[in-house]
Amino acid sequence: MIGNGPSLRQTDLNKLRGEYTFGLNRIYLLFPGLGFTTTYLVSVNDLVLEQSVAEIKPLFLPKFLTWRSRHWFHGDSGVIYLDTDFTGVENFCPKITGRIFEGFTVTYVALQLAYHMGFDQVILVGVDHNFVTQGPANQAIISQGDDPNHFAPNYFGKGFKWQLPDLVGSERAYLIARNAYSQASREILDATMDGKLSIFPKVSFYSLF
Numbered sequence: 454m455i456g457n458g459p460s461l462r463q464t465d466l467n468k469l470r471g472e473y474t475f476g477l478n479r480i481y482l483l484f485p486g487l488g489f490t491t492t493y494l495v496s497v498n499d500l501v502l503e504q505s506v507a508e509i510k511p512l513f514l515p516k517f518l519t520w521r522s523r524h525w526f527h528g529d530s531g532v533i534y535l536d537t538d539f540t541g542v543e544n545f546c547p548k549i550t551g552r553i554f555e556g557f558t559v560t561y562v563a564l565q566l567a568y569h570m571g572f573d574q575v576i577l578v579g580v581d582h583n584f585v586t587q588g589p590a591n592q593a594i595i596s597q598g599d600d601p602n603h604f605a606p607n608y609f610g611k612g613f614k615w616q617l618p619d620l621v622g623s624e625r626a627y628l629i630a631r632n633a634y635s636q637a638s639r640e641i642l643d644a645t646m647d648g649k650l651s652i653f654p655k656v657s658f659y660s661l662f
Contacts, residue, residue, distance in 0.1 A: 454563055455480055455491060458581025460646040461604040466578075468662050473572070475563045479505060481512055482605050490514050495563040497537045497555055500593065500614050502526075517566060519555075537562055543625060545633040556626025557591075557619040564630045564641065575634070577643045578658060579604065582620060582650035590619035627652040 454475045455466070466487055476491030478501050484490050494512060496502055497519040502509070506525045509516065518526060520534040539555040546553045549569045555562055560580055567575050585601040588594065596613045599606035609615045631652055634641050643650060644658040 454560065454567065454575055454577050454580075456560060456577065456579035456581065456645070457603045457608060458579045458583070458645065458648070459602070459604055460581050460648065461579040463646050464578060464658060468659075469578075475567060477559045477563060479508075479603075479608055481508065482608060493517060493566075495559055495566060496522075497535065497559050497562050498616065500616060504613060517562075535562065535566075543629065545629045547633065547637075554626070556629070557622035558626065561623065561626040561630060564634075568633065568637075568639070573639045575639075575641045576656070576661065577641065577645055577648075577650075577653065580643065580645045580650055581648050582623075582645075583648070584618055584620075586617065588617045590617060590622065592617045624650075624652060 456477055457480060470489050474491040476494050478496045478498065480491060481494065491514065494514055494516045499521055502518060502522040503525060510526065510529055514531065516532045517535055518532050519537045523534055526532045535549060535553055536551060537553045537555050542554065544554055546565050547568055549566055553562060553565055564575060593614055593616050596609050596611055596615065598611050600609040603609065631641055641653045642656045643653040644656050644661065646658060
């Protein structure tokens, strides 16, 4: 499961060629340099989707998007809509046929999707859980220059409107995911280089190959 943190710049993602991979949000900015796409794309943030329609539509891979984006992606046969929301009960959905809690991060949605698909082990890469830009959780801001929080300066580049992360809320969600996987004798491992997330067991990325 490939996040979007700056640590991806120090991670040899070519080693993931041929593996099942979940790419999140604007991960597709890496595709030209990689020479391959992730197996799936997952994105549920309204601001990200609204501003990225022209880039996401041409992608030839299964795209799991929130149902709220249906009016932007009408006619895109590659989209599978998920009934996600960011309010209400904070729970883990083992089957994605109903309401899915977003857990303050697209990674949580992808973890539920991977569980539903039957993956016994999920490995996180590039989930740095660390942001240079500070401010109230979930506040919408407009980037004033290059993006220091993600793998590319144009990820949320100048003029892009985005929401500041809710790291505390996402940690609650990650803990729920960890417990759900553990109770089913499955596991989530964190192979992010120098990541700040402490919820999942750490593993060296290069030890996996």
